Amino acid sequence: MAVPISEIAPATSLGALGQLFTRGTPVLALAPMQDVTDLPFWRLMAGYGGPDIYWTEYFRVHATSTLERPILECLHQNPTGRPAVAQLIGNDIPALVRAAKELQHHPIAAVDLNLGCPAPVVYRKCAGGGLLRELHRVDAILQALRTAIDRPGIAFTVKTRIGFDSTDGFDQLLEILDRNRPDLVTVHGRTVAEMYRTEVHYGFIERAARRLRMPVLANGNVHSAERAAEILRRTTARGLMIGRGCVRNPWIFSQIRDHLDGRAVQLPSGRDVLRYVEALYEVTAPTDSCERLQVEKMKKYMNFVGAGIPPHGVASTGPGGFLHRIRRSQTRDEFFRVCRDFLDHDERMPLLPPPDPAPAGHHA
Numbered sequence: 001m002a003v004p005i006s007e008i009a010p011a012t013s014l015g016a017l018g019q020l021f022t023r024g025t026p027v028l029a030l031a032p033m034q035d036v037t038d039l040p041f042w043r044l045m046a047g048y049g050g051p052d053i054y055w056t057e058y059f060r061v062h063a064t065s066t067l068e069r070p071i072l073e074c075l076h077q078n079p080t081g082r083p084a085v086a087q088l089i090g091n092d093i094p095a096l097v098r099a100a101k102e103l104q105h106h107p108i109a110a111v112d113l114n115l116g117c118p119a120p121v122v123y124r125k126c127a128g129g130g131l132l133r134e135l136h137r138v139d140a141i142l143q144a145l146r147t148a149i150d151r152p153g154i155a156f157t158v159k160t161r162i163g164f165d166s167t168d169g170f171d172q173l174l175e176i177l178d179r180n181r182p183d184l185v186t187v188h189g190r191t192v193a194e195m196y197r198t199e200v201h202y203g204f205i206e207r208a209a210r211r212l213r214m215p216v217l218a219n220g221n222v223h224s225a226e227r228a229a230e231i232l233r234r235t236t237a238r239g240l241m242i243g244r245g246c247v248r249n250p251w252i253f254s255q256i257r258d259h260l261d262g263r264a265v266q267l268p269s270g271r272d273v274l275r276y277v278e279a280l281y282e283v284t285a286p287t288d289s290c291e292r293l294q295v296e297k298m299k300k301y302m303n304f305v306g307a308g309i310p311p312h313g314v315a316s317t318g319p320g321g322f323l324h325r326i327r328r329s330q331t332r333d334e335f336f337r338v339c340r341d342f343l344d345h346d347e348r349m350p351l352l353p354p355p356d357p358a359p360a361g362h363h364a
């Protein structure tokens with residue numbers, strides 16, 4: 001079993017992160033999502049109960065980088081009342097150390113290193129998930145960041161996938177993580193090559209949770225309160241990180257808390273979901289935004305929301321299906337006409353996506 005974080009370092013020295021893990025209830029985290037988890041999105045999630053802790057989008061770090069202003073604003077204006085973790089992506093050690101040191105002067109609970117991004121433009125430069133091909137570099141980066149992140153109350157965390165295109169190096173990765181002692185490790189149970197759509201290999205998350213002395217958050221396909229409880233049980237992780245599931249269903253954090261505390265889970269009605277989509281439209285529109293651009297922006301969110309909207313006889317993406325029609329809308333009126341056609345009702349909505357693809361069978 002993972003050693004409680006309070007046995008590695010006193011909660012006070014780890015600040016807000018340490019305190020979350022001494023409560024004894026599973027920690028719920030908002031996953032970092034580029035172009036999604038910005039300040040308006042944080043505010044909106046907080047209004048629905050929200051997670052216990054929020055990750056920023058990543059700061060890109062290289063020799064001449066400076067900390068991106070909109071993400072810094074997110075940290076300074078943090079409207080959630082909950083701690084925030086600033087994520088870094090890069091592989092240049094002096095630059096990562098510089099960014100980590102600078103970030104510690106901003107209101108953060110932790111600095112997080114991204115070891116998972118599967119975008120080719122990132123991994124080909126050996127950053128994000130690309131680093132999992134070169135574990136000696138991961139080791140050197142972790143050593144440098146562990147030393148650089150030294151302000152009381154600020155923790156060092158890592159978010160990783162389970163390998164690049166195979167899981168052969170997973171045990172070595174765990175050994176490197178354990179030796180460098182980040183304060184928390186989040187494991188997304190897929191390889192980089194698996195991107196986002198395959199089954200999640202929870203067995204590897206369990207292996208990390210049992211092997212590492214720091215707490216582990218399980219990440220990947222947390223779709224419902226029942227599934228959350230099952231993933232916690234299966235992996236023995238100390239908490240969950242949720243990404244697409246909360247874009248589709250912003251009630252998910254409250255639903256998980258209710259379920260874990262033995263209360264009945266409240267499902268939203270179609271009209272509740274419609275009001276959520278309306279709020280998403282309003283809060284994510286910049287003051288100077290043009291309608292056409294905002295409708296386009298909404299289509300990105302709707303790819304996640306739409307996966308949970310029943311197809312009405314045809315696949316959600318097929319002709320006449322929700323996403324099919326949303327993708328053809330061009331104006332605010334057209335967009336919301338489609339939303340009303342599918343959501344202006346009182347039926348309860350579980351907001352579950354279609355089932356996972358069949359298990360590949362070769363993973364633990």
Ligand SMILES: Cc1cc2nc3c(=O)[nH]c(=O)nc-3n(C[C@H](O)[C@H](O)[C@H](O)COP(=O)(O)O)c2cc1C
Nearest residue numbers: 031032033034058114188220221222242243244245
């Ligand atoms: C649109 C999008 C953007 C993402 N951006 C990031 C990122 O900036 N940093 C990161 O570590 N992971 C990023 N991820 C991965 C998520 O944090 C998460 O690991 C992944 O989506 C699996 O969790 P889920 O099934 O709960 O969505 C992103 C995922 C999506 C879908």
